[in-house]
Amino acid sequence: LTQLGLPCQPNDTEIMLAEIKRRFKQFLGKSCPRAVLNWIRGRNPGVTNRRNNYDLCFALEMDEQQTALFFQKHYLTLPFYVKSKVDAVFLYCLHYHKPYQTAVKLLEESSDFVNQENAHTATSQIRSIILQTDDDAVFSRYLSAHCYGNEQQFQLARKIIKLEIEHVKKHIIKFDTESQLTADRLNSATIFELLGYHYQRSEKAIEKKLPKRFTESLPNDVTLGKIIHDEEASYELLRKTMMLLRFYNFYSETVNPDHQTTNENLMDFHAELDEMLFSCGFAQTYLRHPFDCLLLYCANSYDPITTLHTVMEYGRN
Structure with missing residues (x-):
């Protein structure tokens, strides 16, 4: 805001709020969403609704490069993940x-697109085509055939998560043949395998010891049940659940006896994880985000699952 000519200090919240509201009205023609106002007040920005993230950048008159840096520094995620229709549209418009x-017109048009079951074009290829297509109609046609909307992203994510959950549950049943585990108890047991604690226990102690961006939207037996039954779930919940499941399933079948093997397994896990996230149009791992960073930190140990459980239980003291 200071670069745009508004004299203000980091603690001038009311001045910044008034300016952001004005800019949303002037440049975007709409009121500033409550979520964005809460970011200005100091709440950690979320990425569940990435349109809000891009809208703020547009309101602040950022160009493509400034938007990319803003995403990485303040949203702690990578920008322009062009398998997503929202990201693809804003890359096109900013570029x-x-x-x-x-952007509004293209997003409205994309809401009527039929889901493309075979939209598996590589991200690099989609980006290359976007950066060569300065024609709204041509871009819109390409968007309809090669990019995912939120609904399709979430459907694909749930499908992957359910398959990963089945692997975890088979592991649980294999080592707990005497117990009669109901579906609810299996969900609770799955969370215990992933995080090392039961949801019924207080999570406040854990939340105090770890960054909020790590602890927020972690799965529990209730939200896991919602995912399984195709009920509403946020982007962050789906992404973190998917990452934790892949982490557990990969390292429950892997041994890290020495530094070289640990490093090789880490690279394999990282590649598998990014490929899984990519397959449903989710942002790939970004080491500036506390959750992504800590998960890969645990992977880079001789006993990754136990290390993650220790981090969850005691924090990084």
Whole structure:
């Protein structure tokens, strides 16, 4: 804001709020969402609704490079994940200096697109085509055939998560043949395998010892049940659940006896994880995000699952 000519200090919250509200009205033609106002007040920015993230950048008159840096520094995620229709539209508009109204129009058109079951074009190829296509109609047609909407992203994520959960549950049953585990108890046991504690226990102690961006939207037996039954779940919950499941399933079948093997397994796990996230249009791992960083930190140990459980239980003291 200071670069845009508004004299203010980091603690001038009311001044910044008033300016952001004005800019949303002037440049975007709409009111500033409550979520964005809460970011200005100091709440950690979320990425569940990535349109809010891009809208704020548009309101602040950022270009493509400034938006990319803002995402990495403040949202702690990578920008322009072009398998997503929202990200693809905003990359197109920022790259070609299109007005915000063009982004709105393209997003409205994309809401009527039929899900493309075979939209598996590589991200690099999609990005390359976008950066060569300065034509709204041509871009819109390409978008309809090669990018995912939120609904399709979440459907694919749930499908992957359910398959991963089945692997965990088979592992649980294999080593607990005497217990009669109901579906609910299996969900609770799955969370214990992933995080090392039962949901019924107080999570406040754990939340105090770890960054909020790590602990928020972690799965529990209730939210795991919602995912399994195709009920509403946030982007962050789906992404973290998927990552934890892949982590557990990978390292429950892997041994890290020495440094070289640990490093090789880490690279394999990292590649598998990013490929899984990519397959449903989710942002790949980003080491500046506390959750991504700590998960890979645990993977880079001789006993990754136990290390993660220790981190969850005691924090990094």
